[in-house]
Amino acid sequence: MMFINSKDGNFEANFQELLGRGKMDIATVSNIVMNIINEIRTDKNKALKEHISKFDKWTPNSDEDLQISTESMAKAYENLDKKLKDALHLAYDRIKAYHQKQKPKSWFDDEANGTILGQKVTPVDSAGLYIPGGKAAYPSSLLMNVIPAQVAGVEEIIVCTPTPDNEPNELLLAACHLCGVTKVFKVGGASAIAAMAYGTENIPKVDVITGPGNIFVATAKKMVFGDVHIDMIAGPSEIGILADESANPNHMAIDLLSQAEHDEMASSILITPSQKLADEVKVEIENWLQKLPRQEIARKSIEERGAIIVTSDMDEAIELMNQIAPEHLEVATTSPFELLPFIKHAGAIFLGHNTPEAIGDYVAGPNHTLPTGGTAKFYSPLGVENFMKKSSIISFSSKAINEIGEECALIANTEGLTAHEQSVRVRLK
Amino acid sequence: MMFINSKDGNFEANFQELLGRGKMDIATVSNIVMNIINEIRTDKNKALKEHISKFDKWTPNSDEDLQISTESMAKAYENLDKKLKDALHLAYDRIKAYHQKQKPKSWFDDEANGTILGQKVTPVDSAGLYIPGGKAAYPSSLLMNVIPAQVAGVEEIIVCTPTPDNEPNELLLAACHLCGVTKVFKVGGASAIAAMAYGTENIPKVDVITGPGNIFVATAKKMVFGDVHIDMIAGPSEIGILADESANPNHMAIDLLSQAEHDEMASSILITPSQKLADEVKVEIENWLQKLPRQEIARKSIEERGAIIVTSDMDEAIELMNQIAPEHLEVATTSPFELLPFIKHAGAIFLGHNTPEAIGDYVAGPNHTLPTGGTAKFYSPLGVENFMKKSSIISFSSKAINEIGEECALIANTEGLTAHEQSVRVRLK
Known part of the structure; x- marks a missing residue:
């Protein structure tokens, strides 16, 4: 773990390393992926079946074999433990309520001369959701994409x-039934993305993946x-924490480890003006690590990609955190909302001592699909808007076009586009 | 020009050709572009200068040579004809007013147990706008990206x-001054995109291009x-028109040609249930073509990529247009707003007989940067949102986390993520 002070002589070099976290070297796999995509585009399900045989170690006998039956999803749901079923329903309801609030609305405005301008918001016709399998098959990911x-x-x-091995994750199937999803295909990796982008015999081409x-x-x-729209290009998960002396070091430690346990490539970064807190969190991390079933992953992540940074003051801490632009940002201070105006870049911001990042992974309501690796500087959390698009609305009356048509024709003429100019002029009186 | 009826035997094949319009074969240039990007990343301005020598036929002597002086922009503005200056100011004001109305707002909602959930909307720190040069250097493009x-x-x-040839377009310089843009670099093509994405000695790395x-x-x-966000991947311009017998064939013809004059690759498609209108528009197109200075381009575009389709009724016309998902859509019918609920996919929708597409290119207010080639099925017009991003806001009280923490911990445990579980449990009473 990097344990550093912003006054250290080599601080800048260390900090640059943190800024470079989570960079994916796409070039190393792009030829492989390009070939996979081309194979799916050309041979569709035939290629899909070959890829499944190779990567998932089972062989579909027919196109129908690629799809999971709704009966098996219903059965998986019925087999759920009652408490877990209730918890998933609570999550579903809260996530749905939050996303309904963020749904954009069509709008228009009119002018006295008869002009109407606005935006019409429309859902895309179709969406393809990719959910990883195997050890990373999380029902919560399904909810966060479907809702x-x-x-x-x-x-x-x-x-x-x-x-x-043709063994679907039962929890995922149960979550599909709970969400009312009926078309689920047993296809993974780059092949799945290509199948959804271009369509196969029975997998429909979608608009958004x-x-x-x-x-x-x-x-x-x-x-x-x-060829389709996508949400974002995401890398390993990460957490940043801004904390002052009011923070509980035991809580800070487990919050950092909740990201570290995801993935050896995950990053967990605490920035605080309190040397005392920094020292205590370091100790608590070791205490917690020894209790975690996923200790091996968490330890590797925290040792290789974890950091505790002590700063001169909270202003400096915030400034550094804005450069990091973390996927998840906890603000564990006495008055977290006072700092909010100064926080510029983060996927999700968790405010106060009672808001661990994990609450946002499952039941709080906001989406847990968030920009990573500093891309919170320009990407937003996954949301309803990823599945909608806008059309500008423009309507002019005869009076309206006569009021500004001359100016329009002049600019068109200046740009050398006389058909543009004439298309306005023919309507002028 | 394709002149067809939806009842024709070979209609489907013809229509598929229209759906495939504007597909760009990126594969043909990707090696060249990848090399250009790598050269800029490695050698920065040195590579930029070499590319400028090669493609733009002049050689910058210093890094400063790459930038246009604010004095030359001010001078270009002063030299503008008074009427054109006023027209550009009118355009600027109307575009700005429209975009202010679409600016997303931060919001939050609270719950009686002390929960606060919301979204904070923040601008990106920096944006890089690419404006083509030479014959396609349009001041209107600058306004539509800057505002x-x-x-x-x-x-x-x-x-x-x-x-x-180191000769900036004076109109573009004037528009830069009018918009208050001060950092303008004389760099074009893939090199410019790479320079803005990764930065050079004096061109800053941006967040959005x-x-x-x-x-x-x-x-x-x-x-x-x-590595940065982008607006969309756009191809040649296009117009679709839905019209009934109330439409003026002379206006329809010049509206179609206003797209055709842009580019030989542009598409102009009229769909109407009126055979009479279709026949008349065909004649008017030829009449107009002979009067256009850009006749050669417009004729090639309209002959090779133009279409007039006659349908059984307006419902069928709309259904076909939704499949086409045109960049610009004119609805030239008696009651255009009645059709609006059935129009699903279009970049911008121009309603009624007094709303030629060209009015939206310059002065109406909405953006003229729109999704092409059918991508209106999932992309939106360029807008304020392209330069902003969201952060989820989550704040729980002690009471709030105690109300739903148990369910959260249960799901985390089920997913095998015990540090997640513990980070919630340590806060429960």
Whole structure:
């Protein structure tokens, strides 16, 4: 773990290393991914079946074999423990309520001369959600991708998820039933992204692809971008914490480790003006590590990519955190809302001592699909808007076009576009 | 020009050809573009200067040579004809007023147990706007890219535009001064996109790159996507018109040609249930063509990529247009707003007989940077939102986390993430 002070002589070099965290070297896999995409575009399900045989170690016998039956999803849901079922319903309801509040509305404005200008907001026709399989098959990811698409009003929602050894994750199937998803395909990796982007015999071509994934999935999403829309290109998970002496070091330690346990590549960074807190958190991290079932992953992550930075004051801490632009940002201070105006870049901001990042992963309501690796400087959390798009609305009356048509024709003429000019002039009186 | 009826035997094949319009074969240029990007990343301004010597036929002597002076922009503005100056100011004011109305707001909602959930909307720190040079250097493009960035509140706005033979377009310089843009670089093509994505000695690295361009620019934008955000990947311009017998065939013809004059690759498509209108428009197109200075381009575009489709009724016309998802859509019917609920996909919708598409290119207010080639199915017009991003806001009270913490911990445990679980449990009473 990096344990540094902003006054250290080599601070800048260390800090640059943190800024470079989570960079994915897409170039290393782009040829492989390009070939996969081309194979799916050419041979569709035939290629999909070959990729499944190779990567997931089972062989689909027919196109129908690629799809999971709604019966098996219903059964998985019925088999859920009652308490877990209730917890997932609570999560579903809260996530839905939050996303309904963020749904954009069509609007217009009119002018006295008869002009109407506005924006019409429409859902995309279809969305494809990628949900990783195997050890990273999280039902919460399904909820977080399906619900915004449903709230947007997307008519066709499909899910692709790999099923190694043809053994679907029962929790994921149960979550599909709970969400009312019916079209789930046992297809993973770059092949799944290509199948959803271009369509196969029974997997429909979609307009938007969202969802997390490894470097192959991320690279495939980047490659199909333009032919479909995608949410973002995401890397390993990460947390930043801004804390003062009012923070509980035991809580800070487990919060940092809650990211570290995800992935050896995850980053966990505490920035505080309190040397005392920094020292105590360091000790608590070791105490917690020894109790964690995922100790091995968490330890590697925290040792290689964790950091505690002590600053001169909170202003400096915030300034550094804005440069980091973390996926998750906890603000564990006495008066966290007072700092909010100065926080510029973070995927999600968790304010106060009672708001651990994990509450946002499952039940708080906001989406847990968030920009990583500093891309919070320009990407937003996954949301309803990823599944909607806008059309400008323009309507002029005869009076309105006569009022500003001359100016329009003049600019068009200046740009040398006389058909543009004439299309306005023919309407002037 | 394709002149067809939806009842024709070969209609489907013809229509598929229209759906495939404007597909760019990025693969043909991707190696070239990748090399350009790598050269700029490695050698920065040294590589930029070499590319300028090669493509723009002049050789910058210093880093400062790459930048256009604010004095020359002010001078170009002063030299503007008074009427044109007024027209550009009218355009600026109307575009700004429209974009201010679409600016998203931060919001929050609270719950009686002490929960606060919301979204904070923040501008990106910096934006790079690409404006094509030479024959396609349009001051209107500058306004349409700069204004949404300014309304968003972006602190650093830079512009890159190629200046063949080191001769900047005076109109563009004047528009820069009018908009208050001060950092303008004489750099074009894929090199410019790479310079803005990764930075050079004097061109700052930005967070978002927007603006139109040829296939090299489009490919470069796709390649840097992820390291920066981009608006969209746009191809040749296009117009779709839905019209009934109330439409003026002379107006319809010049409206179609106003797209055709842009580019030989532009598409202009009229769909109408009226055979009479279709026949008349065909004649009017030829009449207009002979009067246009850009006849050669417009004729090639309309002959090779233009279409008039006659349908059984308006419902069928709308259904076909939704599949086309045109960049610009004119609705030239008696009661255009009655059709609006059925129009699903279009970049901008121009309603009624007094609303030619060209009015939206310059002075109406909405942005003229719009999704092309059917991507209106998932992309939105360029807008203020392209220069802003969101952070989720989550704040729980002790009471609030105690109310739903148990459910959260249960889901985390089920997913095997015990540090997540513990980070919640330590806060429960």
